[in-house]
Amino acid sequence: MAEPRRPPGEGDGGGEGLGRSRGGFTSKVHLSADGRCRPLSLVVTPGQRADRTRFEPELEKIRVPRTGPGRPRKTPDSVAADKAYSNGACRAYLRRRGIRHTIPGKADSQAARLREGSRGGCPPAFDEKQDKKRNTVERAINKLTHARAVATRYDKRGYVYLGTVTAAALVLRLRT
Structure with a gap:
């Protein structure tokens, strides 16, 4: 059976x-980090x-x-994410894998739930203490951008840029 085609730039550095x-014309580095701001995994996608x-x-x-x-564990103890991941699919995926999560709800979702009244359902659990640890990913990205090649992205190909970001992440991991 043939593997389904992905759009250019999807996946692990394929395409540009x-x-x-x-x-403007950019790319995104999707990153997960541990509590000490060290990258655990990363993916490069179009902007x-x-x-x-x-x-x-x-x-x-x-x-x-x-x-x-x-062997290393494939499941983290908990996940703290921002509002971009506040949707039913992400929460269901985390519940399915048994991962505790702290994701703040979007303001429009909270307002819609209140408008529905008792039919709006129960708001998702939210741990404020865990939410304060969300900045570790932002700090990890800031540490990665200390490498000039990561911050400016002079690489033309996506897989080369993925290698550059991976090398910067390895250096960051080895320093701490």
Whole structure:
């Protein structure tokens, strides 16, 4: 059976990894990080690609290293994400895998739930203490952009840029 075709730039660096967005002709680095701001997995996509479309593939790539012998874990203890991932599909995926999560709800979703009254359902659980740890991903991206090649993206091909970001992530991981 043939593998379905992906649009250029989708997946692990295939295509150019460039696309139009509000900021111009850009690419996105989707990143997951541990509590010490070290990258666990990353994917490069075109700039116009929505964040939530890469949520499941990004979590599938996570490998949490063990302190002792044994294979790395594929499931993180918990996930703290921003409002871009506040939808039913992402929450259902996390519940299916048994991963605790803290994702703030969007204002329009909360307003719609209130308008519905008792039919609006129960709001999703939200842990404010866990939500404060959400900045680790932003700090990890800031550390990655200290590498000039990652910040400016001079690479023409998507797979070359993915290699550049991966090398910067390895250096970051080895330093801490």
